[in-house]
Amino acid sequence: MNSGDTAWVLTASALVLLMTIPGLAFFYGGLVRRKNVLSILMQCFIIVCVISLQWMLFGYSLAFGPSFHGIIGNLDWIGLSGVGALPNPDYSKTIPHSVFMIFQAMFAIITPALIIGAYAERVKFSAFLLFTILWATLVYDPLAHWVWNPGGWLRGLGALDFAGGIVVHVSSGISALVLALLLGKRIGYNHKPIRPHNLPFTVLGAALLWFGWFGFNAGSALAADGLAGNAFITTHIATAAAGLTWALVEWWHNGTPTILGAATGAVAGLVAITPACGFVNPMNAVFIGMIVAMVCYTAVAIIKGKLGYDDSLDAFGVHGVGGAVGTIATGLFAEKAVNAAGANGLFFGNAHQLFIQFLSLLVAVAFAAFMTFIIYKIVDAVLGMRVEEKNELIGLDLTQQSEAAYTVIE
Amino acid sequence: MKLVIAIIQPHKLEAVKRELETVDVNLMTVTNVVGQGRQKGVTEVYRGAKEAGGLINKVRLDIAVNEAFVEPTIAAITKGAHTGSVGDGKIFVVELAECIRISSGERGGVAIG
Secondary structure (H helix, E strand, O other): OOHHHHHHHHHHHHHHHHHHHHHHHHHHHOOOOOOOHHHHHHHHHHHHHHHHHHHHHHHHHHHHOOEEOOOEEOOOOHHHOOOOOOOEOOOEOOOOHHHHHHHHHHHHHHHHHHHHHHHOOOEOHHHHHHHHHHHHHHHHHHHHHHHHOOOOHHHHHOOOOOOOHHHHHHHHHHHHHHHHHHHOOOOOOOOOOOOOOOHHHHHHHHHHHHHHHHHHHHHHHOOOOHHHHHHHHHHHHHHHHHHHHHHHHHHHHHOOOOHHHHHHHHHHHHHHHOOOOOOOOHHHHHHHHHHHHHHHHHHHHHHHHHHOOOOOOOHHHHHHHHHHHHHHHHHHHOOOOOOOOOOOOHHHOOHHHHHHHHHHHHHHHHHHHHHHHHHHHHHHHHOOOEOOHHHHHHOHHHHHHOOOOOOOOO | OEEEEEEEOHHHHHHHHHHHHHOOOOOOEEEEEEEOOOOOOEEEEEOOEEEEEEOEEEEEEEEEEOHHHHHHHHHHHHHHHOOOOOOOEEEEEEEOOOOEOOOOOOEOHHHHO
């Protein structure tokens, strides 16, 4: 046991909570129209409540409990049975098992919240709730098990994912794309511009995401040590490079740099460095940031428009694509000089690592896409996933929650 | 009695108010409005998606005046809001059927000023 490590991981847990509320809530909330901003805040907030309980009751046991053939955890730890002050050496020898559990709870919370970006402004609240619980249980928990549980089969292959590029970002991003395709476009999308109602909210949210991400990535070292320091620095550097690169690309492509672009680029940088932050050096973090900004810009500004799907707030374009870039980049830039427990990537003479990264990426994409499709069909049959046309036009705040964010007349 | 409605550029509001004061026109209602004229709106860009035809912010003044003040009011607004390019705005003048001051119940020309 180490009090420094424990203090840091507890602090990091609080930082990761800050990413979902208010970080992501305001990042997304500012991007929607004024009639839907409360629906986004509500969805983020309720996810914190619901998934915290799911995690405590059985989610943690499914993801991190003793492995059943590498596929899923058994139910030994339901209700946090046996998860107490003593460390679990499988995860960390120096912090209480309960502290590791609550740190991971914050990851389980933010992952389904990221998907909100795909179905924003048109999903029924009841259906959202059922979808979220099923998705967390049937997609997130198994995937976290495969990649992070010592018995998990992808971890057994040697896949590197320091803080959740595959488990958090690829899984939510690809699920977002599937949902956007199944749900269809928002009414009026393509015919008239859907403008963000409050970009200062979005920038505030992006800044809080950046801040909280230090807990996400550096906290994943599970210790207050040099590796945490490396993760902190690479996270910061990749984000700075990505925010600047996006603004410059935009300047060249559209004639002006925008704050929405810089903020979006920064988030893409955070996503891409997530799997890599504990395996790469700061100089290569610069390259990862630059690459992901260019790739995500192409996905969001060019490819999305050509394909015509309505991923409302670019959950796929930023998290799915950015997570994939980060997973592949880890297979290129990882080096044992940074983390002896990791592996060398292609640029350090180990082409096999790149292959493993590709394989894990494909597995995560196929699994998350297939399961999201099934869950969508179930929820749609039971509750109906999309609100009625009239309610969509009036807005989700008034029709799903009977409240309004802004008064026009006192 | 006439109602003078002026649509002007927001940053010209102070200049217009100053010009109106010099001709002793001090009562007005001011609202933020959006619209488009010969400028055809503005182009905005969100994550690379160009959205042309966005409505432009303007300020609208509603000023009720007696006949003798109509031309001085028009001249003052024009002087304050003029730059000479498209987007300066427009002035509409319409007949005003009645005017009632709520506090005193006065009607017509005496209620205006």
